[in-house]
Amino acid sequence: MKILYGICGEGRGHASRSRILIHYLRQHGHEVRIIAGGKAYTILSKDFDSVLQIESPKVFYKGNQVRIIFTLLHTLFQTISRTPVSFLKIRHLLKKLQPDLLITDAEPIGYFAARLSKIKRISIDNPSALLYRRCPKKIRDYPAWLFLFFALKLSLFGADKHIIYDFFDEQINDPRVLFIKPLIQFGIRRQQSTSGKHIFVYQTSPSFTVLFNSLRRFNETFIIYGFNKERTDGNLIYKRFNEDEFYHDISAAKAVIVNGGFTVISEALYLKKPIFSVPIRHQFEQLFNAQCIERMGVGISQRTFSEEDLGDFLSRLDIFSENLQKYDAGDQDNILARIEQEIQIVLNEKK
Template sequence: MRILYAVQATGNGHISRAMELLPHLSRYGQVDVFLSGSNSSLDPQLPVRFRNKGISLFYTKNGKINLLKTALNINPVQMLSYARQLPLQSYNLVLNDFESITSLACTLQRVPSLHFGHQASFSSPKTPRPKIKSLAGELTLKYYAKGTAAVGLHFQAYDDNILPPVIKSEIWQAQPTDKGYFCVYLPSFTDEVLLPYLSKIREHTFQIFSRQVKKTTVIGNCHLFPVEKKAFNNSLIHAAGLITNAGFETPAEAMFLHKKILAIPIRGQYEQYCNAAAMAQLGVHTLDQIDEQFTENVKRWIAMPSTVYHKSFHMPTATIIDRMMQIADEQNIITAQSHQLLFG
């Protein structure tokens, strides 16, 4: 069986999840990966066969999507040409983790696909949204990368087609401790924005994972590290808490480790406002933005008691893949030849 796994590389979360899923997905056949986007700072240790700049997101130094720069870097003619040329007929199963070119290719070539990942959970109206919905945001979640069927991942089972978050094996097997420092991962903000606020909280140490530094740098109570998977996992496992954007993978792992979380949605990224709404329901403290009150907000958050998260909605990654493949079979996404090979 041949599987094409299309992964959005506009951030580290999709890459990290794909790296964790790959060994289990490979039990079902040969996996080729298509990466689209250029925002990930992680080394994609994946069998990448196809790569395209796709739609890459750019940010201002203050954590907001730079719409003009993002738009100017989109080449729709090139994307359309690439979608037409993708050899989808060579694959028995196409998995799409919120990747727009593969979604377009499947439509043009009339090939079924399974939208699989966190964004796929928003196919259900039961998945949490912010109090004020965004029409543009809803349309993006619905049409940016759609499939024949959807299997979502989220913090809770908001609907029948939603499975638990993928927790990396290092996190799943970890013995978490509290060494008193706070782990910070806010890649949409520059160091020059964050340091003036966090450096004022001298009684606490912050381990900041930065896109801007190439080696460990210590500036007062702020320790800056390059973004690297092993170092970040270790920091999170032993941290007192996590300050991060309102993404999905990193908060899910922090909740699994029972770490207190301060989540700040990326401005202009509707999915993160949805995630913030879901996290708030689970007891996570959220902020709308970083402003002149950020230092005091962080101090108040540090003083808050830790949230107790329930671990009931978790399952091993191998089980998630098995369930996803079962749904793909039930929805006739897998070809007849592959079905016979897989399920007898």
């Protein structure tokens, strides 16, 4: 089977989980070609040959919120000036490869090109959960929710199958939709989870520096990733991203402080770590993920960071740890086998 696999370049999560599935599919005899941009291209080109580099949307941050206007203007400029080039590169690859199927993890350009070529398409991601799950919203959340909802609807219109990574994997009455537990990096799976003395901090926005002054006031050691620096400042230990160190530090932490990114929350759940989540403002997917944490009773979600909330979280670690024992991360081999089975079902269906 020949598969073209498109991966969103924003953040590390899309590339991390796609890497697991691509390795699995190749090991089972499938030919997989990859198209990716941004961070996904940087990550995947180290592991795989012949990754086609394309443009990928970029999100800009200020503090702990998305710079909406700047991000939209950049996306508009990118769409006008660079997306056509990426589209033509993908069309050329489609003609050369003649794939049986396109898989997309939130990558819209390859999906659109495959749709025009009448190639079967499967979406495998986590944001699509917003199309099918209910999420409590305040009035101020509606612009971000509507933007994401219609972006997903438009970019994935006509998909033959939606396979959605989800913390609950509760199924709905739609044969085109399958919820599955998240794929977890082998580097995380091989760790021995222990409850150490430090708190693991990972932030998506490198400009959310006001957090530091508050953390200094706690009698705790914080190991911090996401700010691209390597130094120690009192009880704050900053580290540049290194995969092995990252996996070790999160697995040995007694708790984690994160935004609302799906992948790092999945890893924390797998390792049974209590989670303090401050989702990035105007990024509705993160708010949805953070609400799932509270629904499971494994941590706290707050829209803004406060020392009082963090203190409350730290005082309840035993309760969260007890609830974490109820979380079932699923069998990773079974998850991968189920995805391959669904791919085969889609290929066998008549258009």
